[in-house]
Amino acid sequence: MRISRLLGLALLMAALVGCPASRPPKNAPTNLRRLTILAINDFHGHLNPRPLESLETPPRRVLIGGAEALAATVAELRSQNPQRTLLLDAGDFMQGTLVSNHSEGAAVRALFTALRVDATVIGNHEFDFGPVGPAVEVAGHGDSNPNAPAGRRGALMRWTKRAPFPVLTANVLRKADGEPVRWPNVRPTLLLERGGVKIGVIGLTTTDTPTTTLPANVADLRFAKLAPILIREAKALRARGAVVVVALAHVGGSCESRDPASCRGEIFDTVRALPAGLVDAVVAGHSHRCIWHRVNGVLVTEACSKGIAVGRIELALRGGKVDASASRVMPPTLVCQQVFANGRCEARLERGKPTSPLADNPLLARHGKLVEKVRAALRPFRQASKAKAMRRLAKLARPLVHRYRGSSEVGFLFAEMLRQAVPGAEVALMNAGGVRGNLAAGTLTYEQVFSVFPFDNRVAVIEATGDQLRRMLEASLAGEHAGILQVSGVAVKVRCGRPAKLLEIRGARGKPLDLNKIYKVVLSDFMLAGGDGLGPVLAEIPAARKRVLAGRLIRDEMAAYLERRRGKPLNTTEEPVLGPKSLAVRVVGRCGGDGWRTRPRALCR
Incomplete structure (x- = not known):
C-alpha cells in the first residue's frame, strides 16, 4: 500500500513559512465575484491532534491538526466568503487510525457532516476495509447485495449510504459491462449551486488503486484512464449550465519547485491533456504533497495530508465566466491546535529558550459552538477505543x-x-x-x-x-x-x-x-x-x-x-x-x- 509521501512535519511547516497571506489581491476589480474552494485530502482518520517538537532549548511539543482545530480553521476560512464557499475532500478519508478504523470510518463521517463537506471522492484506501466487520477480504462475492456483510466493499458502501453528502467517482467501472459503479450515494459527478453560481464537480480515483489496496477487493473493477473521462464529464456539465468545473481527484503528483514544468505525476499528466478552459480547478490527493500550482491554466491544490492543512482556491467570476487571470491558488493554511506567542504553530522555526507558554489556537474559542459540536459527535468514538489505544x-x-x-x-x-x-x-x-x-x-x-x-x-x-x-x-x-x-x-x-x-x-x-x-x-x-x-x-x-x-x-x-x-x-x-x-x-x-x-x-x- 502506498505510504503518504509526507516528509517530517518539520519540513512541512518550514515549506509554508514566509508565503503571502491567503487573501485575494487588494487591487482586485470590484465587479468580480469570488468562489472559494476549500480542500482537504488524505485525512486517514486523524481525528486527534499530533505533536511536533520545536528546536527550542529545551524543546517543546506543539499540537497540530485534529478534528477540533480543523473545524475551527475551516469555519474561519468559510467566514471570509460565507455565501460562495465549497468544502471538498479528495479521498482516503477513513483508513489510518485506531479511532477511525474501530468504527470503519463512521467517526470521520460524523466529522465531515459537522464540517458540512459538500462532496468527497473514493480513494484507493477506501477499499481496504472490505466487508462490514473484522474481515478485510472475502473471495467470490461481488455487489449483487451491496449491504451484505460478505460483499467485497460492504464497509465502503455502508459508509457511502449513510453519508449526508455525495461520494463521487467517474472512472471506476465494472469489468463485466464497462459501466460506472452503481453504489449507494455514489455518482460520477455533482452539479450544485452556491450564491447563484452553478458548479460542476467530477470525481476521479487513481488508476494505481489495484496495486495500492487489497487486490481481491477490486478484482471485478476497472479504473479507467482519467483524461478522456474528465473531458467527457466536464463537457456534459458545461452543457448543463456549469459556470465552474472542478475535478475532485484522488490522484497524485509532485512539484519540485514553483515552476509548473517541475510538476509531474498522474494528476499533472491529466491536467496537461485538457483543452484550455474546460476545467477550472483541481482538488487533488493521494500523494500527500503540499501543492498550490497553476498548470496548463488549471489551478491545482493538494493540502498535505492527515488534516494538518486546508487547501484554498479563489476563483474570480466576471460576466458569468471564470476570470482566470484574477483567480488564485493559495498556499495551504496550517491547522493549529496550539500556537506559540507569535500565533504560529511552525514548531521547527522556534529556537532558543522558550519565553512564553504555548496557548490554544484562538480560533477554537472564536468558533466554539462548532468545536463543541465536533467534540460531542466524536466523543463516543474516542471513548470506545480509548482503553486499547492507551x-x-x-x-x-x-x-x-x-x-x-x-x-x-x-x-x-x-x-x-x-x-x-x-x-x-x-x-x-x-x-x-x-x-x-x-x-x-x-x-x-x-x-x-x-x-x-x-x-x-x-x-x-x-x-x-x-x-x-x-x-x-x-x-x-x-x-x-x-x-x-x-x-x-x-x-x-x-x-x-x-x-x-x-x-x-x-x-x-x-x-x-x-x-x-x-x-x-x-x-x-x-x-x-x-x-x-x-x-x-x-x-x-x-x-x-x-x-x-x-x-x-x-x-x-x-x-x-x-x-x-x-x-x-x-x-x-x-x-x-x-x-x-x-x-x-x-x-x-x-x-x-x-x-x-x-x-x-x-x-x-
Missing part, C-alpha cells in the same frame, strides 16, 4: 524515522520483527507504503503503532529463489513514485532516480545472494496478493510455496514483539536490532520528490 508497549530511547524513499528505521523494525516471527525465516520484506510515519521517543502505545501501521494485513510466507527475490526488489522500485522495500536478512544497495535502481543485494555474512537457492521469505498478505507491483514475480511461485498465516495480524505481532522487549528502552547505541549499523538498506544519491520543501522562501515568488 495500552503501553515499550519505551523508545530516541525517535525512529521512516523514509519512504530511503533507509527507514521504522520499516527495518517491522522487517526484523517479521523475520523473527516465523521460525526458519531467512529474509523479511516490508513495503514502504505499509509504514505511515515516524515513532516518537518515550512511551510507545498501541495507538501509536496502529497509526504507523493501520492496515489489517496478515503475516505471509513464501519460498522464493534468490533470483525471484532480486526481481521483487527491482519491481518495487520501478514505479514513478515507488518507495524502497525495507529488508531483514539481506543487505541491499539502491541508487535513487526515476526510477530507482537496485545496485547490489547480499545475503548472510555479506556474501552475494545465491540466485538459485530457495529462501524462506516473510512479507504481508497485501504484498503476496501482488500489491506494490510484485504480482508478476509472485505469479511464478507455485501456490504450494505461498501461504498466509491465519489470524496473525502484522500490527498485533509488532505489539507483542515490543511488549516482550519492554525491559529496556529500544534504539540505544548498543541495541543489537536498532543500532546505527543494523539497517539493511543503503541508498546512493538524492531520492527526490520532496526536496523543494527544504527551500521554503523560493516557493513564494
Whole structure:
C-alpha cells in the first residue's frame, strides 16, 4: 500500500513559512465575484491532534491538526466568503487510525457532516476495509447485495449510504459491462449551486488503486484512464449550465519547485491533456504533497495530508465566466491546535529558550459552538477505543524515522520483527507504503503503532529463489513514485532516480545472494496478493510455496514483539536490532520528490 509521501512535519511547516497571506489581491476589480474552494485530502482518520517538537532549548511539543482545530480553521476560512464557499475532500478519508478504523470510518463521517463537506471522492484506501466487520477480504462475492456483510466493499458502501453528502467517482467501472459503479450515494459527478453560481464537480480515483489496496477487493473493477473521462464529464456539465468545473481527484503528483514544468505525476499528466478552459480547478490527493500550482491554466491544490492543512482556491467570476487571470491558488493554511506567542504553530522555526507558554489556537474559542459540536459527535468514538489505544508497549530511547524513499528505521523494525516471527525465516520484506510515519521517543502505545501501521494485513510466507527475490526488489522500485522495500536478512544497495535502481543485494555474512537457492521469505498478505507491483514475480511461485498465516495480524505481532522487549528502552547505541549499523538498506544519491520543501522562501515568488 502506498505510504503518504509526507516528509517530517518539520519540513512541512518550514515549506509554508514566509508565503503571502491567503487573501485575494487588494487591487482586485470590484465587479468580480469570488468562489472559494476549500480542500482537504488524505485525512486517514486523524481525528486527534499530533505533536511536533520545536528546536527550542529545551524543546517543546506543539499540537497540530485534529478534528477540533480543523473545524475551527475551516469555519474561519468559510467566514471570509460565507455565501460562495465549497468544502471538498479528495479521498482516503477513513483508513489510518485506531479511532477511525474501530468504527470503519463512521467517526470521520460524523466529522465531515459537522464540517458540512459538500462532496468527497473514493480513494484507493477506501477499499481496504472490505466487508462490514473484522474481515478485510472475502473471495467470490461481488455487489449483487451491496449491504451484505460478505460483499467485497460492504464497509465502503455502508459508509457511502449513510453519508449526508455525495461520494463521487467517474472512472471506476465494472469489468463485466464497462459501466460506472452503481453504489449507494455514489455518482460520477455533482452539479450544485452556491450564491447563484452553478458548479460542476467530477470525481476521479487513481488508476494505481489495484496495486495500492487489497487486490481481491477490486478484482471485478476497472479504473479507467482519467483524461478522456474528465473531458467527457466536464463537457456534459458545461452543457448543463456549469459556470465552474472542478475535478475532485484522488490522484497524485509532485512539484519540485514553483515552476509548473517541475510538476509531474498522474494528476499533472491529466491536467496537461485538457483543452484550455474546460476545467477550472483541481482538488487533488493521494500523494500527500503540499501543492498550490497553476498548470496548463488549471489551478491545482493538494493540502498535505492527515488534516494538518486546508487547501484554498479563489476563483474570480466576471460576466458569468471564470476570470482566470484574477483567480488564485493559495498556499495551504496550517491547522493549529496550539500556537506559540507569535500565533504560529511552525514548531521547527522556534529556537532558543522558550519565553512564553504555548496557548490554544484562538480560533477554537472564536468558533466554539462548532468545536463543541465536533467534540460531542466524536466523543463516543474516542471513548470506545480509548482503553486499547492507551495500552503501553515499550519505551523508545530516541525517535525512529521512516523514509519512504530511503533507509527507514521504522520499516527495518517491522522487517526484523517479521523475520523473527516465523521460525526458519531467512529474509523479511516490508513495503514502504505499509509504514505511515515516524515513532516518537518515550512511551510507545498501541495507538501509536496502529497509526504507523493501520492496515489489517496478515503475516505471509513464501519460498522464493534468490533470483525471484532480486526481481521483487527491482519491481518495487520501478514505479514513478515507488518507495524502497525495507529488508531483514539481506543487505541491499539502491541508487535513487526515476526510477530507482537496485545496485547490489547480499545475503548472510555479506556474501552475494545465491540466485538459485530457495529462501524462506516473510512479507504481508497485501504484498503476496501482488500489491506494490510484485504480482508478476509472485505469479511464478507455485501456490504450494505461498501461504498466509491465519489470524496473525502484522500490527498485533509488532505489539507483542515490543511488549516482550519492554525491559529496556529500544534504539540505544548498543541495541543489537536498532543500532546505527543494523539497517539493511543503503541508498546512493538524492531520492527526490520532496526536496523543494527544504527551500521554503523560493516557493513564494
